[in-house]
Amino acid sequence: MKAVLCRQFGPPDSLTVDEVARPQATPGTVVIDVKACGVNFPDTLIIEGKYQFRPDFPFSPGGEVAGIVREVGEGVSHVKPGDNVFALTGWGGFAESVLADAFKTFLMPDKMEYTTAASLMYTYGTSYHALKQRAQLRSGRSGDSETLLVLGAAGGVGLAAVTLGKLMGARVIAAASTDEKLALCRQYGADELINYTSQPLRDRLLELVGKKGVDVVYDPVGGELAEPALRSMAWGGRYLVVGFAAGSIPSLPFNLPLLKGCSVVGVFWGAFAERQPKDNQQNVQELLQFWQRGQLIPHIHATYPLEQAANALNDMLGRRVMGKALIVV
Incomplete structure (x- = not known):
């Protein structure tokens, strides 16, 4: 079978497409013939050796897949060959087939497309865990909704946070680097918009929320935006550390959480899914219910064949992706 291979840590252009042996099912695992694989920011880190996990060489990037079950291992009963599924793999998804743990493999609902199924787990899974378990975002009653600021709001996890924040009853402020990206955020439910390349983030937030501040900050960006966002927090607010795009x-001044009585909260969805699988499975079921009701529709930026995987990753690194990029097989 064909697979995109990382043979040594390096940039996307160092990846190759080669023929490799197809994986075989072992107890508690599932072999999936991949139809679509999400492209996510961690994929750009894992091939450069900058992620929390370092697979043995050679390996394929790609941590979330959708496809058809080819084979199941001993002890697997909830899926069978021929089933349409989506799964978390960590890596290995940029290939024609991948081995997945059975407990991280889920049946696709009827009529769901593979591209949609491969767009749910990392972005919506991360954002829902962040807002539900970590921020405990509270829906307001007629006029007293909590305020959610989403940085990098047009990216994969950012746009998911905009959608979910609105579904959960928040007043959503989307912050992004271009008017084009902000227009997409508006389509996905953002109440207020901030172009932080044309106006300082803190100044615009003062216009929108005044001295009260923002209840929840969702930050997958880091960098120079972090401090003005933290300075703009409300008393008792929650600052979600999601990533560093x-x-x-x-390096934040930690007198600010003290003065504002706010919390700086880490969001590591992968570890949550491992440590609290029942809670994660409940989150997945709730996300599927949002989709079935037409409330959650992933924005597909572009699809790429295996041979163009490097282009997909370079587009991710260049912040050209709005919503979700996918490898299709």
């Missing part, structure tokens, strides 16, 4: 980990 800007490339730098900010």
Whole structure:
């Protein structure tokens, strides 16, 4: 079978497409013939050796897939060959087939497309866990909704946070780097918009929320936006540390959480899914219910064949992706 391979840590252009042996099912695992695989920011980190996990060489990037079950291992009963499924793999998804743990493999609902199924887990799974378990975002009653600021709001997890924040009853402020990206955020439910390349983030937030501040900050960006966002928090607010797409980990003045009585909260959805699988499965079921009701529709930026995987990752690194990019097989 064909697979995109990382043979040594490096940039996307160092990846190759080669023929490799198809994986075989072992107890508690499932072999999936991949139809679509999400492209996510962690994929750009894992091939450069900058992620929390370092697979043995050679490996394929790609942590969320949708496809057809080819084979199941001993002890697997909830899926069978021929079933349409989506799964978390961590890596290995940029290939024609992948081995997945059975407990991280889920049946696709009827009429769901593979591209949709491969767009749910990382972005919506991360954002829902962040807003539900970590921020405990509270829906307001007629006029007293909590305020949610989403940085990098047009990216994969950012746009998911905009959608879910609105569904959960928040007043959503989307912050992004271009008017084009903000227009997409508006389509997905943002109440207020901030172009932080044309106006300082803190100044615009003062116009929108005054001295009260923002109840929840969702930050997958880091970098220079982190401090003005933290300075703009409300008393008792929650600052969600989701990632560092800007490339730098900010050093924050920790007198600010003290003065504002706010919390800086880490969001590591992958560890949550491992440590609290029942809670994660409940989240997945609730996300599927949102989809079935037509409330959750992933925005597909572009699809790429295996041979163009490097282009997909470079587009991710260049912040050209709005919503979700996918490898299709």
